[in-house]
Amino acid sequence: MLRLIAGAGFFNLGRLILYCFMDPAHILVWNVRGLNSSARRDAVHVMVDSSNIDIVCLQETKMSFVTREHILSMLGSEFDNNYIFLPSAGASGGILVAWRSRLGTIGASRIDTHCASVQFWSPSGVAWWLTCVYGPQDNQAKVQFLQELRDLRVQCSGPWLVAGDFNLIYRDEDKNNTNLNRALMGRFRRWINDMAVAEIPLHGRKFTWSSSSTSADPTLVRLDRVFCSPDWDDMFPGCLLHSAASIDSDHCPLILGLSDNQPGKRRFHFESFWPGMDGFVEAVETAWNSVQPRHCPVETLSLKLKATARGLQSWSQKKIGHISSQLLMAKEIIHQFDIAQESRNLQPNELWLRNNLKKHSCPCLPVTDNSPIEIPHWVAQRGRCKYQIVPHACPSPKEEELHCQSEGR
Numbered sequence: 001m002l003r004l005i006a007g008a009g010f011f012n013l014g015r016l017i018l019y020c021f022m023d024p025a026h027i028l029v030w031n032v033r034g035l036n037s038s039a040r041r042d043a044v045h046v047m048v049d050s051s052n053i054d055i056v057c058l059q060e061t062k063m064s065f066v067t068r069e070h071i072l073s074m075l076g077s078e079f080d081n082n083y084i085f086l087p088s089a090g091a092s093g094g095i096l097v098a099w100r101s102r103l104g105t106i107g108a109s110r111i112d113t114h115c116a117s118v119q120f121w122s123p124s125g126v127a128w129w130l131t132c133v134y135g136p137q138d139n140q141a142k143v144q145f146l147q148e149l150r151d152l153r154v155q156c157s158g159p160w161l162v163a164g165d166f167n168l169i170y171r172d173e174d175k176n177n178t179n180l181n182r183a184l185m186g187r188f189r190r191w192i193n194d195m196a197v198a199e200i201p202l203h204g205r206k207f208t209w210s211s212s213s214t215s216a217d218p219t220l221v222r223l224d225r226v227f228c229s230p231d232w233d234d235m236f237p238g239c240l241l242h243s244a245a246s247i248d249s250d251h252c253p254l255i256l257g258l259s260d261n262q263p264g265k266r267r268f269h270f271e272s273f274w275p276g277m278d279g280f281v282e283a284v285e286t287a288w289n290s291v292q293p294r295h296c297p298v299e300t301l302s303l304k305l306k307a308t309a310r311g312l313q314s315w316s317q318k319k320i321g322h323i324s325s326q327l328l329m330a331k332e333i334i335h336q337f338d339i340a341q342e343s344r345n346l347q348p349n350e351l352w353l354r355n356n357l358k359k360h361s362c363p364c365l366p367v368t369d370n371s372p373i374e375i376p377h378w379v380a381q382r383g384r385c386k387y388q389i390v391p392h393a394c395p396s397p398k399e400e401e402l403h404c405q406s407e408g409r
Helices: 038-050 068-074 139-155 182-195 230-235 280-289 297-319 323-341 348-361 397-407
Strands: 002-005 017-020 026-031 055-059 083-086 095-099 108-111 115-121 127-134 160-165 224-228 240-243 254-257
Touching (some): 026 127, 038 055, 038 068, 055 127, 055 160, 083 108, 083 115, 095 115, 115 139, 127 139, 139 182, 224 230, 224 254, 323 348
Antiparallel strands (some): 002 017, 055 095, 083 095, 115 127, 160 224
């Protein structure tokens, strides 16, 4: 929806400025336990792409400075120059909030001691605030943190969404043991009541943090939450909060859906591990030679490339299967094991299966320079992944031409 705005914050040299605003489809809230490694940034990239994330709220980045290059490599060009960050204190803390450019120009932003806030505009012209928090570990600092949020609310009026790792609980059922700090629980409950915010229910899970991924009896706590004010809830009455599989962090990612996703038609994607598989060269030759030459060489090349793309897709379906579906299935199994662990101890064979699925589902497994790995048939190794593959033969000119065409799409 297009809006014509002339007023404080939007008036520029006496001219009327035309703005386009959109509501976000999904918001990612995740304590990533550090973004210094390229593997962790790639994991965020996969999560953002696969879940159609428009706003990214990351806690515990452990980065004293976030550059434009970090954003481009981790989130892509749609997030370019659309971010704010709270620097880490040494090797702990840090917050990053980033948003896609299609959401339009933000109204304002601010950085506080334990949170980062951004004001967005809805298509109807109503401004609302998003605050991403990372609560401290120290008990006295937790008290100051809650006061900071009280002071922030005075400055950020109107519809408000506050999300992140609070490092606090307010109910007995938020933890799977009886080691509770009831004084802090009472302070957190009082803050919720005084701020008149409501917690958005998390569907499918009771806890968001685990003390160990290998222990049969870990400590489980619900540390990550999303609260909203009544007027924000009125703006997005159909919002839904759910979790995703926590493959490489002890916190599970939370995804807040605000609107239905309407994905477009997927384009052909050349998988980097195809040339190392039996039958690849034959599939390329068969598809390439299936097109007879035309009078125009450019038309011939175009038809051959299209036929080869279709042939490779068909060959991949028969030889490998649908990789994305198999990855989603593996992540769902991990997710269900995480949920089951909240009510019972996992059996040794269940722990073994979950850990192996985590190891093979992560698209950014580290590989040493001198130790090629045997790739499971269902693991997608795309161009961003740092896998080492030993091809069975050198690529032919036709293979190189097809690969260059796909990389330059």
